[in-house]
Amino acid sequence: MELPSNTIIAVADGEKLSLFQNKGDAANVKLTAMASAEVDSSKISSGARHASSSANPxxxxxxxxxxxxxxxxxxxxxxxxxxxxSLVIIAAPRTLGEMRKSYHKSLTAILIGELDKDLTGHSVQDIEKALAAA
Structure with a gap:
């Protein structure tokens, strides 16, 4: 996957988010970690129940x-x-599926690509390798 300079890479699972920026160019990706952003995790999917039940504990x-x-x-x-x-999202498959439901059309317009892999907690080198292989 070619990543223009300054592309943001969001790496997420259901509990953690890491943001990186490509400080290199499309041919030589060089990711640098960014400050983590505030995430409001109080939202509940429209398909989810608000309370636990014996059927959904x-x-x-x-x-x-x-x-x-x-x-x-x-x-x-x-x-x-x-x-x-410009944005690339790398997320665990279920997380990516939930995120897609909430994409704004402007986000979709600048989205370069997605990887359905759980790479949270992996090294920057592992993330760069996954992007190069995509």
Missing amino acids: DDSQQNEDGFSIGVADMLNKQVLDGKIK
Whole structure:
């Protein structure tokens, strides 16, 4: 995957978000970590229940889905504010699915690509390798 200079790479799962910026060019990707942004994880997917029941006892899944939606909302806001001009999202498959439901059309317009892999907690080199292979 070719990443223009200054492309933002968001690496997420249901609990963590890491942001990186390509300080290199399209041919020589050089990711640098960015300050983490505030994520509102209080959102609950429209398909999720607000309360646990015996049929759905897994509150942690709702929390992860809420975090995923919060990440998408934060990225939408940064795109709309003009802070992100090009974006790649790397997320665990379920997280990516939840995030996609909340993409704003402006985010979709600047989205270069997505990788459905859980790379949170991996080294910058691992992330760069995954991007190069995509």
